[in-house]
Amino acid sequence: MQNKTAGRKDIWSVITLGILLLYALVLVLPLFTLLKESIFKDGALSFEHFGEFFGKKYYYSTLFNSLKVTVAVTLASLVIATPLAYIMTTFKIKGKLYLQILILISSMAPPFIGAYAWILLMGRNGVVTNFLSDVFHITTPDIYGFSGILIVLTLQLIPLIYMFMMGAFKSIDNSLIEAAESMGYTGFKKVWKVIMPLMVPTILAGSLLVFMRALADFGTPMLIGEGFETLPVLIFNEFTSEMGGNAGFAAAISVIVVVIALTIFLLQKFITNKKSFSMSALHPIKEKKESGIKNILAHLFVYGYLALAILPQLYVVYTAFLKTSGRIFVKGYSLDSFKAAFTRSGDTIVHTFTLGLIALFFVILIAILIAYVTVRRRNAITNGLDIISMVPYIVPGSVLGVALLLGFNNKPFLLSGTATIIIIAFVIRRLPYTIRSSAAIIHQISPSIEEAAASLGASNLKTFFKITLPMMLPGVISGAILSWVTIISELSTSILLYTVNTKTMTIGIYTEVIRGNYGVAAALSTILIAITVISLLIFFKLTGRKEVSL
Amino acid sequence: MSVTISFNNVIKKYNDKPVISGLSLDIKKGEFFTLLGPSGCGKTTLLRMVAGFNSIEGGEITFDDKVMNRITPQHRNIGMVFQNYAIFPNLSVKNNVAFGLKNRKIPKDEIERRVDHILDVVQISQFKNSMPENLSGGQQQRIALARAIVMEPNVLLMDEPLSNLDAKLRVDMREAIKLIQHEVGITTVYVTHDQEEAMAVSDRIAVMNSGVIQQVGTPREIYQRPANIFVSNFIGRTNIVERSLKKVDNRQVLIMDENYQIDLDDITQYAEEIIKVSIRPEEFTISDTSEGMAGVIQHNVFLGINVHYTVQLSNGENVEVTEESTLGEPLEPGTEVKLLVNKEKINLFHYESEKNILEGDSYAK
Ligand SMILES: Nc1ncnc2c1ncn2[C@@H]1O[C@H](COP(=O)(O)OP(=O)(O)OP(=O)(O)O)[C@@H](O)[C@H]1O
């Protein structure tokens, strides 16, 4: 497909270079500024910031907190997601189709709404807490801190590994299982000795994803962590501290986070390269109708998990319709919270849509172009582009926020406080995922289709717009919906970058929760959840799929 | 409109690994020319160099003396038919065929007229407004063909266009392609690894192996006078046996076995040496007399028109023999037979170089 003859004047090389320059400006430059800030003090090279971090227990304990949360969440997600996926593949479960959709929706709902929901239920003044202590005089364990973060993040991230696992289970050929059974491997032994080894690459890939997300998550520990600070929270606090934020110190912590993420990422790459094998199933594993205790346990597990994942969020929606008096909920129902939400935070809804849609437009445009050049014009430059575009994958949102603010704080690139900087952040953060899904679509289109167009005299651009793009469109649209859903629930970067004019709904919810305006927060959350659910339903309708890959 | 295509010492490398090193070839105006060879020999590579999809690392390719090396595919005025059809799935049949014409800023009514005409020629007019996904493989291939020739290209390039079709349709389509090519008279380069297909459609065939052209000739020449052992093995079936040439009373004879020797009156220059002899199964006849090579039938296969025998010769060699089938049972395994050789048709090859000793049809004269 590479074409040196045409390569010289190829419009695609111009596009590639253009995007590369853009990345250099909005990603590489800020990250370098971040690095520079972390290792320079008063114009001289110094590791003082790092020294300070590792010198004080208050600081370095956040590193341990983060690692503790991340490892615990990853393990917990694995422990729950694995049987969940196994049961959903091999058992006949009632209402499976709807369960699938609900599991996905639960994972796409904004993470910090989960945290907020658990506070409403199990917090100091939560309904469950009060009920238990009033009726049974039981003091419930404290939800704040490590345990709360663990519960919320685990429930949030289980679906990620679950989806990976479902894909992998589907690629295991039934004949492998039957062969194992014929050799005497049954029950638990079969699962452990035959199926699990086949799942190792998938488990690793899924774990990495969960690890990165748990490490980077900001909203959950911020809301429910209280004294238990993780690295992203520390970065945010240090950077925005009332007593004049310490940019250099925040930058140093950011560098530490990126180093951890990068290490894990490379380690995972190294292991999967060694362990990878490809499978495809002619006859996928078929679900079996089980009976008796096995069947009951399987149903209990699936439904129990889903109840834990969804009911808290539904409770948030329920409280949005409660009457409020001042800041507290009182008996009876009303739409006052929604009225208040629209009058006080109506502009956040508008901002969410305008900023989100503009970002979405650029995400799609750039993702398609990058995916195209990296698949169809493989060379050193497009490989470089591929790598750069994946960098945000290991850069947590808070770090990116700090980097952008440091990078665009001065002329000629004075962007802090503008809508542009938020849009840039949204686009950069979402691109890696959208590029992956677009590239997958292009891989499915035979190169000879484009060659046919070229042989008929169509220019490269014409071929792209008349043939390739229309063929990609269905996949691109479904990818766009998923991007949209993740963009509107973004918090960790925008909370650093927003001003009154660019405040989005997620920030609105966050500030209302912090202020204790639970009615308004619930109403805004309900609206956000509704937009998410509607978008996802459209996605399922359009694609006819029952799964998403992020 | 059609052109002659010349390859001048053409070199192709993939990542510095030469796949074709110095290939020269001339394809005549309006000719149906086929590149034939085993998988991986470089047919597709060569074809894509003509199309401009592959770079050329050395030498040149010319259309009517115009060097094409640096011209992009868009500007070569070629028509290309792909193995997987490469029909645009998002366009209707009509729009697929009109795609290239629209690009040329041709008036609408003329496009309409030309598209209608070509759809008639390939006989898919009734599907004009259908979407391609609803059509069968054969119909899709006709669209691909129509889409290429409606442009009136200088060169028509086809890479295994029939290999995705079932056997019966393959035969129908190759007739159609041949007919249409003759009608429009475009210089055509056709790639296949199916020798029967190559024989059926081509004016001339180039047999390739490992990036090197072994022989260029008409289907008949290639079959009857293969240039070397590779070609004779690759085209049709044959038995290769090693035998010696002797001079007996000033006559050149080929010693088949102690009792059977063949006079080769035309060959004088080769005195006494061992050569390789290619005898196709149909070039044997089972003798009615006692003359011939002694052998024993090993087994037989009845194939309708022919009966296929495996015969073990007295020196232990097995050869394949086909005989026109006759009424009654074929000869049973174990039957002793004598084999005669049709000396006009057989081919003799130099032992070392494996090149044909006979030139052209000379021996038949
Ligand atoms: N893009 C490529 N990069 C590297 N090597 C290639 C590439 N394309 C082809 N080759 C190699 O060049 C040689 C010729 O390949 P080509 O596709 O031309 O064979 P072919 O004669 O068309 O075979 P087939 O009948 O299987 O289609 C093969 O050894 C192949 O492995």
Ligand SMILES: [Mg+2]
């Ligand atoms: Mg080929």
